[in-house]
Amino acid sequence: MQPSSVKRNLRILVSNDDGITAPGIHALARELRSIGEVTVVAPDKQQSAVGHAITMNYPIRAIPFFAEGEFFGYAVEGTPADAVKLGVRFLLKDGRPDLVVSGINHGSNTAINIIYSGTVSAATEGTILGIPSMAVSLTTYGEADFSYAARLAARLARLVAEKGLPPGRLLNVNVPAIPEADIRGIRLTRQGSSTWDDTFDVRLDPANREYYWLKGRLNVTDIDPEADQIAVQEGYVSVTPIHYDLTDRGLLSEMETWGVDRLR
Amino acid sequence: MQPSSVKRNLRILVSNDDGITAPGIHALARELRSIGEVTVVAPDKQQSAVGHAITMNYPIRAIPFFAEGEFFGYAVEGTPADAVKLGVRFLLKDGRPDLVVSGINHGSNTAINIIYSGTVSAATEGTILGIPSMAVSLTTYGEADFSYAARLAARLARLVAEKGLPPGRLLNVNVPAIPEADIRGIRLTRQGSSTWDDTFDVRLDPANREYYWLKGRLNVTDIDPEADQIAVQEGYVSVTPIHYDLTDRGLLSEMETWGVDRLR
Numbered sequence: 001m002q003p004s005s006v007k008r009n010l011r012i013l014v015s016n017d018d019g020i021t022a023p024g025i026h027a028l029a030r031e032l033r034s035i036g037e038v039t040v041v042a043p044d045k046q047q048s049a050v051g052h053a054i055t056m057n058y059p060i061r062a063i064p065f066f067a068e069g070e071f072f073g074y075a076v077e078g079t080p081a082d083a084v085k086l087g088v089r090f091l092l093k094d095g096r097p098d099l100v101v102s103g104i105n106h107g108s109n110t111a112i113n114i115i116y117s118g119t120v121s122a123a124t125e126g127t128i129l130g131i132p133s134m135a136v137s138l139t140t141y142g143e144a145d146f147s148y149a150a151r152l153a154a155r156l157a158r159l160v161a162e163k164g165l166p167p168g169r170l171l172n173v174n175v176p177a178i179p180e181a182d183i184r185g186i187r188l189t190r191q192g193s194s195t196w197d198d199t200f201d202v203r204l205d206p207a208n209r210e211y212y213w214l215k216g217r218l219n220v221t222d223i224d225p226e227a228d229q230i231a232v233q234e235g236y237v238s239v240t241p242i243h244y245d246l247t248d249r250g251l252l253s254e255m256e257t258w259g260v261d262r263l264r
Numbered sequence: 265m266q267p268s269s270v271k272r273n274l275r276i277l278v279s280n281d282d283g284i285t286a287p288g289i290h291a292l293a294r295e296l297r298s299i300g301e302v303t304v305v306a307p308d309k310q311q312s313a314v315g316h317a318i319t320m321n322y323p324i325r326a327i328p329f330f331a332e333g334e335f336f337g338y339a340v341e342g343t344p345a346d347a348v349k350l351g352v353r354f355l356l357k358d359g360r361p362d363l364v365v366s367g368i369n370h371g372s373n374t375a376i377n378i379i380y381s382g383t384v385s386a387a388t389e390g391t392i393l394g395i396p397s398m399a400v401s402l403t404t405y406g407e408a409d410f411s412y413a414a415r416l417a418a419r420l421a422r423l424v425a426e427k428g429l430p431p432g433r434l435l436n437v438n439v440p441a442i443p444e445a446d447i448r449g450i451r452l453t454r455q456g457s458s459t460w461d462d463t464f465d466v467r468l469d470p471a472n473r474e475y476y477w478l479k480g481r482l483n484v485t486d487i488d489p490e491a492d493q494i495a496v497q498e499g500y501v502s503v504t505p506i507h508y509d510l511t512d513r514g515l516l517s518e519m520e521t522w523g524v525d526r527l528r
Binding site: 046048049050051052053054055056057059060061062081082085086089090112114115116121124128152155156159163165166168169172183185186187188190191193195198199200202203209210211212213214237239240241242243244245246247248249250251252254255256258260261263264 | 310312313314315316317318319320321323324325326345346349350353354376378379380385388392416419420423427429430432433436447449450451452454455457459462463464466467473474475476477478501503504505506507508509510511512513514515516518519520522524525527528
């Protein structure tokens, strides 16, 4: 495929989980417009840690959202997966997108965080709908400069458009929040296995009833440089190919000896 | 381990996504009480299709819930993953459970539904917290008799307690909603690859503004009898070992030739 034809025809659906007002999605949409036709369909408000939630018991709406007086995209009253589903199945009336790009998330989506991530969920929904998809996150919860991450996302998006992705597979990209000059490169990685040391803060409301607030920190137990979490800590952009076939074939074989079939 | 010691000491946390009032969790808790000490910690209301959502931006509460005048468990204002996390990290003050059992869901969690499932998410959270866990679903959205599924869940739970599960692995169990006499057996399965043919119903509110309602049906493309979806259709209980390491190692190798490292 010629780069010029890619540039002319590429149709990109952009979503996220931080909501349509978040700086990360504006930086991403701006850069992606240099490689294709961008439609933004994103949650109307912050939806972090919603996992792969979809809204079935309530209807959803999509409201045109304007930035600096211009139409920017559709604000969906729903989850990231809702936004992508509604975008692909209904709003993009002229045809299916060639790519779904989700982000740029304000915060890392490495290791166990992939499971909780609305950013990854939006890209997963794109993949379920048969569209090559990727999720992009910037690994800081503090002040964020999305410019390098957005430029890299556009380059990767173009590569994905050229190479294609096998059915059921997507890319999860994490960009270290360090100056561009300090980025050491891009590393193909696997999902790390670090999890959270979390606890609940116990507080009292004005009527003296207890309530609980989740707090914690990622307990980094990964050491392998091929783990996404270690790659970003070492100053590399991590690119992890993921899928949603959750079958554990190792345990499946092992369980053949359990006599499960005799349980009934 | 002697069955009698299992029976005496087993501590089981029970959760679900249909909420603490749902018949499926009452049937499950009743049967599990015959093999161990049960604590129910479940969402206070229906949480289907919430995926692996957790609540970080708001506090949560846990209210004692009574059934027929007796304490039944804790109703958590939150998601299934919240309930399990709060149960393990805070409410079960006497110690960690030996097992987490989630269900019995009213509706199947086979194929792509595993990704959206709050029932599976509760068990996944148990696994993340290092506890052998399983999710149990009954494959009907209509009238449901949970009695056989609950008895089977108890037998499987006991087997899991005896055999243990490797870290990061859990079981996803689906029970066909047919008379017990028609159940053909128990089959070890893999996650099917069927997805939804979904569309949005477009409706108008009283002020003539559009809103959208997700509808659809599972498009069964699986044919392999080892797929969970086919097993339950053929009258077998499906038992699928799953994990949450989403890395796709096949694509990871293939991408070595992409020159991703030269993108920067």
